[in-house]
Amino acid sequence: MKIGIIGFGAIGFDVAHKLDKEPSSFNVIGVHSRTKDKIIEKSVSFNSPLKYLELDEICSECDLIIDCAPKEAFKNIVLKCLKYKTKLITVSGAGILENIELINKARENSTQIFLASGAIIGLDGLSAVSEGEVELVKMITRKPPNALIKSKFVLEKKIVLDNLNQPKLIFSDNAFEGAKAFPANVNVAAAVGLAGIGAKKTHLEIWADPNLTKNTHSVIVKSDSSNFKIEIENIQSKENPGTGKITALSVIACLRGILSSLKVGT
Template identity: 45%
Template sequence: MTLKVGIAGFGTIGAVVAARLHEGLPGLTLAAICSGRQDVAEARARDLGLAVPIVSPADLAERCDIIVECAPTAAFMAIAEPALAAGRILVTVSGAAILDHPEITDRARDGGGQIILATGALLGLDAVRAAAEGQIHSVRMVTRKPPRSLRTAKHVVENGIALDSLSEPLLLFRGTAREGARAFPSNVNVAAALGLAGIGADRTELEIWADPTKTRNTHRIDVESNSARLGLEIENIPTDENPGTGRITALSMIAALRGITTPLRVGT
C-alpha cells in the first residue's frame, strides 16, 4: 500500500522533503502541498517538476494519510488540528509549538492520529528517552550559533540586540527549555524536543549563545541519570536560504517518513 503525503509549508525544509518524495521513497507518494503563499509555492513546485495541487490545510487533511508540517510556528495549530481530527499522522519539527499547545496530544488521541516529532537535528534522544524510563537527575543544553543564524530570532528582534559586530560570544538566554522555546520559537525546537524526551521542559536547563567563532549551529547536551551519563555535541551546517535552520533538519523529516513504511526501523 502506498501512503499519500501532504506537505504544509513549502520553504527551506518543505521543498527538500518534496524533492526527495518526488525522487521516490518506498511506500510513499507526494499528493498535495499547502502554503501561505500560493504564488510562491506554485513557482517553486514548477521549478522542482512537481505536478501536485496547492490546497488548504483542511483539504490537505482530507487528501493525505501523512502530513509533513514545516510551516512557520504561528501556523502550527491550523495545520495540526484538521490533520489529527482526520486521524492522520503528523510529522513535524515544531517542538516549541507542541510545548505551547500541549492539548494537541489529546486531539491526536481523540481523532486516532499520531504526532511524530522529528529530532535528527539533535543527537542522543534515543538514549535520553531510555534514561527517562529510569531516573534522570539533570539535563542541560548549551546552544551556540553564528550571529547570522540568530539575527531574526524573536528574542533578538524584540530586545533590539545587535549581533552583526560581535567579536566574542554573547549569552542571549539562560533559563528553562520551555522559556527558551517561547523566546526563540523558530531557533531552538531541539531544546523543546529534549525537554519532551527527558524530564520535561521546565526541568531542562538551556543556554543560548551568539558565537562569532562558530560557523555551524552547535548543540551540547549533558544528562545525569541513574542509568548513564551522557555528554553529546552536534554541529549542524546551516542552510544557505535560512541560516537559522540546519541542513540536517529536512533530512530528519525524510528519515522519519522513511521509518513509517520501512520493514526495519532502527531506534526507539
C-alpha cells in the same frame, strides 16, 4: 499511504524535492501553502508536478501530513488531522508544547503525531533515560556573535557583543525561559524538553563565541542508566540560513521509519 505536505518554505521545499526523487517509496499527492503560485513555480523541475490542495482537502485525502508550516498554522493543522484521523509529522516542538492537550487526543481520534528530531539528535537516548531517574539535562548552545546581536533577549538586555575576544555566557536558565527569550532556539529546546524531563527542568546556556562560524548545540545528560554527551554542528540550508539542512532530512527519516518494514531507533 497518501502523503501531503503543508508549508513550502525552506523545509517544505527540501522535503518535497527529496520525496520527488523516490516516487516508488513516497506517494505525495499534494501540497498546501499560503502561496499557491510559488508551489507551481518552485516545483517546475520536479519529476512529478505538485498539485495544490486546500487545507481540508489535503488533510482528508491524505493518510499522513508533513507539517512544514509556520508555527501559527500548527493548531489548525492538528485540528484537521484529528478530524480526518490523519497522521502528522512535524518539527514544531513549540507548536506541540502550546497545544499539548489537543495533541494528547490523537490516540482517541485514531491517529498519531510524530515529532521528528529536527535540528537536534539523541532524542532516542533522552527518552530512554527518562524512563529511569534523570539527574541532569543541560543544553549548551554556542553561536557566533553576529547570529545573536539581533535576538530579542540581547536587544532588550542591551548586551554588548562587539569585539568579543573570548566566549561570553549571555543566558543561563531553564529551556522554557530560553525558548521565550530566544525564539530561534524554540523548537530544539521544546524537543529536548519533550523527550526528556520537560523544558522547565532542562538547563540551557547560550554563549556568544567569536571563535565560531556555525551554531553548535551540546546536550549533557546524567542519569541512573547512562551518562552521555552530544555535540552537533549543523550546516545551514541554502534557502534559509536560520534552518539547518538536517531538519528536512530528519522529517524524511521519520517518514521512512513509519512506512518501512523495519524502523531503526527508539
